[in-house]
Amino acid sequence: MTRHVGDRATSLVGLGGASWSIHDEVDEPGAIATIHAALSAGITLIDTARAYTTVDHPAHNEAVIARALASCGAPVDDVFIVTKGGHFRADHDTWAEDGRPEALRADVERSLLALGRESHDLYLLHKPDASVAIDESVGALAELQRESKIVRLGVSNVSDEQLTQALRIAPISAVENSFSPFRQDDRPLLERCTSLGIAYLAYSPLRSGRGFATDRTIFADSLALADEAGVSAYQLWLGWLLHQAPGLIPIVGANSPRTITDSAGAACIEFDPEWWASVDRELAAASLLVS
Numbered sequence: 001m002t003r004h005v006g007d008r009a010t011s012l013v014g015l016g017g018a019s020w021s022i023h024d025e026v027d028e029p030g031a032i033a034t035i036h037a038a039l040s041a042g043i044t045l046i047d048t049a050r051a052y053t054t055v056d057h058p059a060h061n062e063a064v065i066a067r068a069l070a071s072c073g074a075p076v077d078d079v080f081i082v083t084k085g086g087h088f089r090a091d092h093d094t095w096a097e098d099g100r101p102e103a104l105r106a107d108v109e110r111s112l113l114a115l116g117r118e119s120h121d122l123y124l125l126h127k128p129d130a131s132v133a134i135d136e137s138v139g140a141l142a143e144l145q146r147e148s149k150i151v152r153l154g155v156s157n158v159s160d161e162q163l164t165q166a167l168r169i170a171p172i173s174a175v176e177n178s179f180s181p182f183r184q185d186d187r188p189l190l191e192r193c194t195s196l197g198i199a200y201l202a203y204s205p206l207r208s209g210r211g212f213a214t215d216r217t218i219f220a221d222s223l224a225l226a227d228e229a230g231v232s233a234y235q236l237w238l239g240w241l242l243h244q245a246p247g248l249i250p251i252v253g254a255n256s257p258r259t260i261t262d263s264a265g266a267a268c269i270e271f272d273p274e275w276w277a278s279v280d281r282e283l284a285a286a287s288l289l290v291s
């Protein structure tokens with residue numbers, strides 16, 4: 001089973017690495033073990049960014065991913081790496097945007113170096129910079145694509161209007177926005193991406209308004225449904241997301257082999273539409289789905 005980003009097939013569930021680098025405590029062996037477990041569990045998409053870094057490293061997350069792939073002892077050519085630029089860590093608590101063409105060029109080059117790759121499978125404008133027209137930022141990435149430094153282009157944290165503007169400049173293979181069962185305000189854009197054949201990378205897929213799905217109330221309320229289906233509560237939520245659109249790929253964060261192996265199992269959930277409709281009814285009755 002696969003999903004697609006443009007012409008490229010990927011796993012149904014993607015692994016996101018932000019938490020390996022942005023928190024005060026960095027556990028590189030833990031991050032590498034998590035990446036290795038993800039690959040063993042069939043995950044072939046890893047999401048990273050220039051912004052996911054420690055205070056003192058220019059590209060910590062990408063460097064950790066490169067080391068994990070180099071040490072995994074298996075062919076890694078089919079690992080699809082999504083990275084992003086135009087957004088950076090300015091200091092311990094501050095992140096900022098820089099969507100100027102020269103900044104994006106430097107970001108693209110720095111990330112290639114850190115990843116040890118010749119070209120980016122998928123490169124996203126991380127966050128439109130309010131002081132630079134999005135046409136200019138996407139135009140700069142399109143120029144880098146013509147130079148073969150980027151294979152596919154995408155945008156993240158965009159509105160419908162910003163996607164329209166980006167599409168006027170270059171073909172867009174993916175949008176990466178926030179979408180979870182508990183935060184669905186981006187559904188119109190998800191539907192637009194589906195109709196245009198643009199992959200929708202759903203970031204923070206387990207995050208609710210009240211925190212992560214580890215929130216005990218959500219967990220307890222959904223557990224009966226998950227038990228009935230013979231899956232974990234997290235698999236139920238990720239399966240529900242996969243069921244929303246054929247081009248949706250949840251980008252799930254993980255800090256341990258256990259959690260990513262469990263999340264990867266969501267790709268195997270196949271129930272009929274009637275079963276999912278009954279899940280929707282029960283989740284709605286328990287006020288768990290937030291639109």
Ligand SMILES: NC(=O)c1ccc[n+]([C@@H]2O[C@H](COP(=O)([O-])OP(=O)(O)OC[C@H]3O[C@@H](n4cnc5c(N)ncnc54)[C@H](OP(=O)(O)O)[C@@H]3O)[C@@H](O)[C@H]2O)c1
Binds near residue numbers: 205213234263
């Ligand atoms: N484009 C953007 O602007 C943007 C913004 C935010 C995030 N992202 C991407 O999205 C990724 C994920 O986002 P996120 O980390 O905010 O949120 P998330 O994936 O919704 O939640 C991650 C949390 O859920 C837990 N978890 C995941 N699967 C689990 C399982 N099967 N069982 C138990 N616990 C489980 C993890 O636990 P453990 O820590 O115990 O493993 C972690 O604490 C990021 O790493 C990043 O790649 C992108």
